[in-house]
Amino acid sequence: MSDAFRRRAVLILPFAWLLLFFLAPFFIVLKISVAESAIGVPPYTPLILVDAGGWHLHLSLGSYDFLISDSLYLRAYLDALKFAAVSTLACLLLGYPLAYGIVRAPQRWRGALLLVVILPFWTSFLIRVYAWIGLLKGNGLINNTLLTLGVIDQPLTLLNNAFAVYVGIVYSYLPFMVLPLYAQLEKLDPTLLEAAADLGCRPSQAFARVTLPLSLPGIAAGALLVFIPAVGEFVIPDLLGGPDTLMIGKVLWDEFFTNRDWPVASAVAIAMLLVLILPMALIRRLLQEEAA
Amino acid sequence: MITRVSPFLLAMMVVGYVFLYAPIVSLVVYSFNASRLVTVWAGFSLHWYAELWRNEAIQRAAAISLEIAVIAATGALLLGTLAGYALQRYRCFRGRAFFGALTTAPLVMPEVITGLSLLLLFVALEQAIGWPEGRGVLTIAIAHITLGTAYVAVVVQARLAAFDRSLEEAALDLGARPIKVFLVITLPLIAPALLAGWLLAFTLSLDDLVIASFTSGPSSTTLPMVIFSSVRLGVSPQINALATLFLVAVAALVTLAGRLLGARRDQES
8 A cells, every 4th residue: 555545545534524514615605695585495596597598697795785784784793803802801811810820830730720720611611601690690699699798789780781791701711711821831931030030030020021922822822712703602692692782693693593594694604704714814823833 | 930929810810710610619509409599599409400300301302412422523533533643644745734724724613604504505415416314413413523523633633743653663664564553553642632532522512502503403402402492591490400410420521531541641651
């Protein structure tokens, strides 16, 4: 068996699978996004019409036109980017001290401390979001505690608003921030910090001028791993958000499942991809460098 | 690094861990609550576990989810191992960058896009060639294999990168055929990564709501879909009980995997 033949045998299965079940679907989404909604099975017009005069291409930019003309879509789009960006920043502010603290902990504790961060990730995502409903509700644990302690005398509105969505996203994606940060900080050579101290740097200066710049690749990877899925998030705005917290992922879901408008749902997906393609290329490059 | 840990850092870490675990602890505590109200403590009770035990819809959905997860994890393990092996070992072949991008893209693709695009593919395929007939366990499993392959490939690739190739070379020098080297040397050495990858793909499949909702049919309601529709109607202590069982299962699995890997490491050293 020749080397080239063996390579082909190893490659063919995953390559063919991914071409068929990952790449090809995007072309179908693109195709349907330029079709028109129609009553029938499936509910859109065909791309190629065949009639007495031969066949002709039937392209419609109606769905895209609809997305641009209805301000709801633009708002949902921008809001999703805002939710994702602010949540990413919050994840960084919460995740950096965690990752940094774990790296500074005694060697024998590190594994356990890291495992404890990842463990919630292994439990159901849906259930973790659900847990927050119980905490944030009008008569939920947080309100009840604050009322009992006398801090407030009216329950706070914590659920079904933007605040709850932020909490949900930060909570669900925090491990994605901590892991790359930890991996990056762990590689940091401690002698660099010693050198900085010898040269008269205070610890805070050493952090700002040595640790922070050297952890930038980890920050970038973590930020992208949180930001990209957060933009398309559906479950969190649906369960924790309210009527005024629109996100593009939820709009896509509703267009598809409630309005049954496949062309508009496809156009929304294409529009979402356009924004995410650059961050996705970036994270790929970062992960690649990590693997190499 | 042995340095003084600042009180600020310690406080931030405590905040971080409390934030991570407070919801989970409250979830478990209220699963043993006698009251239907999730927020008022009315004494210890196993009532909701009994209700769960009698809930046939949830059990049926759990069985379907488990079936899909086992198929998906096993398929993803096969494809992902091949993909990870090719990416790590074949440094240059035509289309390598493209193949690499294709393998890792599902990792970061928003679920709504993956779900929608796969459903549209299944519908188009059914129209064109009559396969797959309708949607159900098979289409969800295909979707989850695609997602899981990406995770397995990354885990396997990382393990192969940190791998001493001299053992393989020795076996080749001693006359073993490449396929035998792979089966006898490589496979056992990357076994921990394979186990981790399988478990990861299994959990992802068991946990997925969005992609499964797009690719499911009328007879294939998965557990997350049942949980989701019940949560949408309001908080139910039965879900708390289910979550607690889930946590126990995950903790047991992680401990078991840790033991297995620990035992292997002791053997190796």
